[in-house]
Amino acid sequence: MAEASHLQNSMIYYAPWIILIVIIVAQYLHYSFFGPKVKNKEGTEDIFWWSIKERIIHLILMLTFLIIVITGLILTVSPEKAQSGIMLLIRNMHAIGPIFAITAFLMLILWIRFAIFKKYDFTWFRHLGGYLGYKGELKSGKFNAGQKLWFWIAIIFGAALVISGVRIETLEIGPSRDSAVLGHLISASIMLAMLLVHMYMSIFVVKGTLSSIFTGKKNKETAQKLHSEAPEFKK
Numbered sequence: 001m002a003e004a005s006h007l008q009n010s011m012i013y014y015a016p017w018i019i020l021i022v023i024i025v026a027q028y029l030h031y032s033f034f035g036p037k038v039k040n041k042e043g044t045e046d047i048f049w050w051s052i053k054e055r056i057i058h059l060i061l062m063l064t065f066l067i068i069v070i071t072g073l074i075l076t077v078s079p080e081k082a083q084s085g086i087m088l089l090i091r092n093m094h095a096i097g098p099i100f101a102i103t104a105f106l107m108l109i110l111w112i113r114f115a116i117f118k119k120y121d122f123t124w125f126r127h128l129g130g131y132l133g134y135k136g137e138l139k140s141g142k143f144n145a146g147q148k149l150w151f152w153i154a155i156i157f158g159a160a161l162v163i164s165g166v167r168i169e170t171l172e173i174g175p176s177r178d179s180a181v182l183g184h185l186i187s188a189s190i191m192l193a194m195l196l197v198h199m200y201m202s203i204f205v206v207k208g209t210l211s212s213i214f215t216g217k218k219n220k221e222t223a224q225k226l227h228s229e230a231p232e233f234k235k
Contacts (some may be wrong), residue, residue, distance in 0.1 A: 015189040016073055023196045030131075031204060037131060038206045038222050046217040047232060057106050058213055064100040068161075069195065072188055095169075097190055101162045108155055114142040115152065120229065121145035131205065146201070153194050153227040160187040 050058070071094035075087070120139035127134040129146055138144075143151065160183060167180035201208040206226070212218045224233055 015185055016076060016192050019189050019193050020073070020196070023193060027123065027196070027200045027204075034131065034133060036205050036207055038208065038226070045220040047220040047223055049212055049218040049223065050214060050216040051234070052216065054110060055213060057103055057110060057215055061100065061107055062213075064096050064103060065158075065191075066196065067096050068100060069188075069192060094195040095165075097162045097165050100158065104155060104158045107151075111143070111151060115148045117145070117148055118229070131201075137228075139229050140227045142227055142232070144226065146197075150194050150198050152188060157187040159192050160184075161191060193227065 071090045074090050075094060118141065122145075124138050124140060124145035127136065127138060129144060130136075130138055164180045164184035164187060168177060168184060169179060173176040202213075206222075207218055208222065223230070227233070
């Protein structure tokens, strides 16, 4: 998120910070009212869920995107100072986009088969995945409907983020560059919003999800309850 000339003085330039604050407050309120959906392991048996290849790709994607998010937020504070000192270092770190792009493409190839929406996903959306108190059965595949939505947002707006970032770095200051900055900010804001939701769900709402991206294993009973249509349960 580099310089934005007159856009720096508009509200859109600070959209990522506004979204960050609003979503964190919303998550605090959600947790206060509803708490975690899965609190503890529901059984002692684990099931192998993610391959080593999937875990490595996810880990690289997660780390590169976190670097992009953190450095991008810093750059929105003082973009005009990004030509020297620590801010130049931060700007150079923010240019990790190509690694993110390559890893996202690998993720697309690896997981697209799990990200195709099915009829039962619309029922999941209608009840917001049960995260607002619904107790009925909701079918999901290896990815639930929310994860599928995050997957496609990551692919589509991740691509927009990389393309607009390249344009920002190659265009001279002017209307075209301002359009690229605007597209970059909008894409970044949407990506940030979904990332915060994804992290909140993984760490606080469905306990055990975070550890599964390192171990590759999920609790079998919990996984069967939340992902009853996954290939692992159709063998």
